Amino acid sequence: MAELIVRPSMKKVWFAYVLCGLVFLAVCGAYGWFQPAGWPNWLIAVPLVMFLWPFALHVGRAFTKLTVSDGTLRYQTGMLSRSTRTMDLSRLQDVRVDQSVWERLINTGSISLETAGEAGGLTMESVDNPQGRA
Numbered sequence: 001m002a003e004l005i006v007r008p009s010m011k012k013v014w015f016a017y018v019l020c021g022l023v024f025l026a027v028c029g030a031y032g033w034f035q036p037a038g039w040p041n042w043l044i045a046v047p048l049v050m051f052l053w054p055f056a057l058h059v060g061r062a063f064t065k066l067t068v069s070d071g072t073l074r075y076q077t078g079m080l081s082r083s084t085r086t087m088d089l090s091r092l093q094d095v096r097v098d099q100s101v102w103e104r105l106i107n108t109g110s111i112s113l114e115t116a117g118e119a120g121g122l123t124m125e126s127v128d129n130p131q132g133r134a
Contacts, residue, residue, distance in 0.1 A: 003069040008061045009108045009128040016054035023047060066111075066124050073113065075122055085122060091115040097130045 024047045031044050063079040073087045093116050099109035109130035114121040127133055 003067060006066040006068075006111075006124065006127060006133055008064055008124065008126040010061065011106050011108055011128070012126050013054055013057045013061060016057055017051075020047075020050045020054055023050060064124075075124065087113070087115050087122070091117065094121075099130065 027047045028044060031039075059079065063082075064077045065075075067074045067076070068089070071089050073089055073092070075085045075087075077083050092113060094112075094114040096112040096114075097109050098112065103109045103126075107129055108126050110123055110125050111127050111130050111133060112121050112123045
């Protein structure tokens with residue numbers, strides 16, 4: 001069986017980048033148009049701090065993956081400290097796909113997996129084409 005690797009979608013990350021970019025352009029435009037007297041010039045850089053949000057989403061996506069191979073399912077997450085969870089596919093009892101209205105529009109969703117004999121399931125958020133992956 002070929003190895004299947006599933007990562008969270010980039011759609012949410014790109015949306016966050018575009019949203020922050022639009023807010024940054026609006027603030028720059030307002031600053032240039034009104035030219036508030038007495039405001040320091042470095043204040044225009046404050047909206048750049050907003051880009052930490054999409055950057056954190058981007059980094060989090062890069063260090064999260066679900067791998068299916070050789071009868072096992074392996075979920076890894078974390079950059080500095082890593083958490084790994086391994087499940088036997090033969091023990092998999094329930095696979096659930098959840099999609100909100102907005103997630104259905106952009107074809108993303110959450111995949112939840114439950115196995116026999118283990119407390120707590122595993123959920124991977126923001127997966128592209130979750131119906132096709134489940």
